[in-house]
Each structure stands twice: as C-alpha cells, then as structure tokens.
Amino acid sequence: MNIIGPDALVFGVDDLAACAQYLTDYGLAPAGNGRFEALDGTAIVLAHKDDAGLPAPMGTASMLRKTIYGVADQAALGAIAEELGRDREVKRLPDGSIEALDDMGFVLGFQVTVRRALDMPAETINAPGAAPQRKPNVVAVDENAPALPRTLSHVVYFVPDVPRAEKFYVERLGFACTDRLVGAGPFLRPAGTLDHHTLFLIQTPPFMKGIEHFTFHMGGPTEVMQAGSRFVNKGYQSFWGPGRHKMGSNWFWYFNSPLGCHVEYDADMDLHDEQWTAREAPAGADASQLFLFEKRDNWAPGGPPPGAAGAAERH
Amino acid sequence: MDSVYLCRLDDIPDGTSRGFDPWREGRDTVFVVRQGAVLHAWRNACPHYGTRDREVPLAWRKDAYLDADRSSIVCAAHGARFDIATGICTLGPCLGQGLQRVEVELAPDNNIYIPPQGGRRPI
Numbered sequence: 001m002n003i004i005g006p007d008a009l010v011f012g013v014d015d016l017a018a019c020a021q022y023l024t025d026y027g028l029a030p031a032g033n034g035r036f037e038a039l040d041g042t043a044i045v046l047a048h049k050d051d052a053g054l055p056a057p058m059g060t061a062s063m064l065r066k067t068i069y070g071v072a073d074q075a076a077l078g079a080i081a082e083e084l085g086r087d088r089e090v091k092r093l094p095d096g097s098i099e100a101l102d103d104m105g106f107v108l109g110f111q112v113t114v115r116r117a118l119d120m121p122a123e124t125i126n127a128p129g130a131a132p133q134r135k136p137n138v139v140a141v142d143e144n145a146p147a148l149p150r151t152l153s154h155v156v157y158f159v160p161d162v163p164r165a166e167k168f169y170v171e172r173l174g175f176a177c178t179d180r181l182v183g184a185g186p187f188l189r190p191a192g193t194l195d196h197h198t199l200f201l202i203q204t205p206p207f208m209k210g211i212e213h214f215t216f217h218m219g220g221p222t223e224v225m226q227a228g229s230r231f232v233n234k235g236y237q238s239f240w241g242p243g244r245h246k247m248g249s250n251w252f253w254y255f256n257s258p259l260g261c262h263v264e265y266d267a268d269m270d271l272h273d274e275q276w277t278a279r280e281a282p283a284g285a286d287a288s289q290l291f292l293f294e295k296r297d298n299w300a301p302g303g304p305p306p307g308a309a310g311a312a313e314r315h
Numbered sequence: 316m317d318s319v320y321l322c323r324l325d326d327i328p329d330g331t332s333r334g335f336d337p338w339r340e341g342r343d344t345v346f347v348v349r350q351g352a353v354l355h356a357w358r359n360a361c362p363h364y365g366t367r368d369r370e371v372p373l374a375w376r377k378d379a380y381l382d383a384d385r386s387s388i389v390c391a392a393h394g395a396r397f398d399i400a401t402g403i404c405t406l407g408p409c410l411g412q413g414l415q416r417v418e419v420e421l422a423p424d425n426n427i428y429i430p431p432q433g434g435r436r437p438i
C-alpha cells in the first residue's frame with residue numbers, strides 16, 4: 001500500500017469566514033472552493049457544517065469530516081480499493097478518488113497524490129567543528145522571510161479503541177508503528193514516506209472521537225518561530241509551545257483554532273525506515289517534549305520596554 | 316481584596332464575549348458573555364485539560380469565546396461546547412463538566428466589577 005501521507009483534511013465548520021481567515025493567516029493560500037493550500041498543494045478544505053456535499057459528522061464536537069490520503073499511483077489506489085472492498089463499501093467518486101470508513105468510523109479518501117515536488121532549501125546553520133552551511137556574508141535572519149507551510153505533515157485522532165484502530169492502519173493499509181506513547185497510542189508511518197509519523201492515535205472515551213490536531217511542515221525551527229510569532233501577533237491564541245518533541249524530534253508550536261482542533265506548525269521530523277525499532281515511553285509532558293518555551297512579550301537584552309514592567313504575556 | 320473594575324456595559328456589545336486579565340496575570344483569565352443586561356462570567360479554563368497549575372484557554376483569538384451564531388461558548392482547543400448561562404459542557408471532551416463561574420456586579424452607573432473574592436479560585 002504505497003500511501004504517501006495526508007493530501008487534504010476536510011472540515012465542516014460553523015464559522016466559515018473565521019476559519020478561512022484563520023487558515024490564511026496561518027499561511028495557507030486560498031485556492032477556491034474552500035481549499036487552502038500549502039506550497040506543495042496539500043490542503044485543508046472547508047465547507048459549512050450543513051453542506052450536503054460533506055460526509056456525515058461524527059456526532060461529537062469534532063469538525064473533521066474526511067482525511068484524504070495521497071497514494072503513489074493508480075496501482076496503489078486499486079490495491080487499496082480491493083483490500084478495503086473485502087469487508088466494507090468502497091465508493092468511487094467522480095474525481096477518480098475512492099472513499100471508505102476506517103474501523104473507528106473516520107471517513108477516508110484515497111487519491112493519486114496531488115503533491116507538487118518542492119525544490120527549496122532547508123534552514124542552514126553554522127557550528128564550530130562542522131563545515132559552514134552558510135558561506136561568508138550570507139545572513140540567516142530575514143525579518144521579511146515568507147515562512148510558509150510547505151506540506152501537510154500529520155493528523156492526530158482521538159479514538160475510542162486504539163488497538164483496533166492501529167490494527168486497521170497497520171494490517172489493512174500498511175502503516176508501521178515507529179514509536180509508542182503508552183497510555184496514549186502509536187505513531188504511525190505509511191509505506192510511502194520516511195517521516196516519523198503522518199498519523200498519531202490517542203485513546204479517549206467515545207464522546208471525544210475526532211481530531212486532536214493537524215500540522216504542516218515548515219522549512220526549519222526558525223520558520224516555526226517566525227510563523228508562530230506572526231500568528232500570535234495577529235491575536236491568535238497559543239496553546240502549547242514552541243518546543244521540541246522527543247519522539248519524532250520535530251519542533252512544534254500549537255494554537256487554538258475555530259476548526260475545533262489544535263493547529264500546529266512543525267519542522268525537522270526524524271526519518272525512519274524498516275531498520276528502526278519502535279521505542280516506548282509513558283504518555284505525559286516529559287515524554288513528549290525535550291524542552292518547551294512559552295511566548296512572552298518582546299524585550300531586548302537590557303530590560304523590558306518602558307511601560308511593560310512585569311507584564312510578561314503568558315500565552 | 317478590593318473590587319476589580321472590568322469595563323463599562325457598553326464595552327461588551329449585547330450577545331458578545333470579552334476576555335479580561337483582572338489580576339494582571341499576563342493573559343485573559345476571565346471572560347464575560349453579555350445577554351442583554353445579564354452578564355455571565357467564567358474563568359478562561361477549559362475543564363477538559365485544565366489543571367490548577369495550568370489553565371487551558373478557550374478562545375482561538377482575543378475575545379472569541381462564542382460559536383458563529385453566539386448560542387454557545389466553545390473551547391477552541393477540541394471544540395467543547397458550553398451552555399452560556401450554566402457553563403455546563405453539552406458536547407465534546409468534557410461532557411457534563413462545567414466552567415468555573417466568576418461573580419460579576421453591574422453597578423447602577425453601568426460599570427462592571429468583580430466584587431471582593433468574586434473570582435478567586437476556591438482554595
């Protein structure tokens with residue numbers, strides 16, 4: 001099953017205008033028909049919650065209606081249709097994609113991926129003892145750098161039965177468990193990418209079923225900081241971060257959103273192949289963050305700006 | 316502790332919500348929803364993830380505590396919905412749990428205050 005990763009997430013929301021503004025300020029580009037794209041064409045798709053074209057809601061507070069996976073080619077699409085068709089209905093949609101339910105009732109779509117290949121540099125650093133990554137006279141910091149989401153990285157689900165959900169993705173769709181937070185659930189990597197995870201499952205009671213967060217990969221930690229700071233300065237509410245995860249090693253910064261889930265910026269995730277042995281750690285803040293910063297009011301060495309005495313912002 | 320002045324009634328348009336930082340903690344720790352002359356004030360702490368050490372804020376943007384038709388309070392972390400008048404979670408991760416009420420007083424001059432001890436956490 002050559003699944004590359006999520007191509008798009010479809011939401012049914014109650015405040016379309018707020019969500020559209022939010023995703024645009026986050027850095028996605030409006031592409032029409034409720035579609036908001038990252039640089040490679042992966043996307044968040046919005047519709048009003050009562051839109052008849054949407055798959056049915058889950059009956060919880062979750063606004064996620066569908067996860068659309070990108071696969072390598074038609075052969076992979078055919079293989080998925082055949083595999084899932086053994087025990088469930090597989091719909092064929094007019095756009096050539098297929099649609100089926102997973103074992104938790106999440107609606108999944110599969111399509112030949114729409115991702116455009118990116119050709120962009122990663123963030124570079126200079127460190128003593130290593131060959132410089134930036135030549136003399138090349139500066140790293142550009143206040144006006146775009147810092148835009150490059151690709152849809154991963155989605156996290158709340159599911160009522162992690163073992164059963166995991167079995168479905170591993171045995172039916174060819175995902176591999178890269179690491180596990182005991183008490184929460186597995187990080188899962190599909191066969192068509194080396195990214196540490198494109199799906200993470202968290203065990204919850206049934207009334208919480210839905211999406212916990214999604215995130216797009218940025219060009220490096222500086223872009224996470226730069227995009228996140230701009231987002232805070234536009235008035236959006238930071239929830240957790242910035243910091244760096246232990247499992248996956250990705251930098252993170254989470255925000256509240258009107259899409260009824262957290263929205264994250266992330267960067268620099270570990271890659272794994274079949275040589276890797278999954279690790280286990282008990283779930284909790286210590287296991288999930290190597291370190292954590294919290295956004296505070298700006299000040300330069302020498303003290304806070306006049307008038308801001310002690311008014312550090314704790315987001 | 317003295318009363319804490321929040322704002323004038325007119326500063327919260329009818330049907331809307333607004334966040335406050337009455338004890339200067341560096342972020343909005345209380346929010347008020349206005350329905351006509353009735354004010355409902357709650358701690359900005361979602362019962363789903365919140366702990367005594369770390370209160371989890373509900374809004375996704377400054378003052379944005381309500382859904383699109385302003386009929387419910389919504390937590391923008393995982394979409395929990397709360398009844399505006401009772402603070403009870405009606406849908407979502409903290410079903411049946413509730414927000415912590417903060418007492419507010421509307422003075423005859425239309426100033427809104429938190430009375431002494433009105434909003435402190437129970438010890």
Ligand code: FES
Pocket residue numbers: 361362363364365371390391392393394395407408409
């Ligand atoms: S923190 Fe409020 S719904 Fe999860």
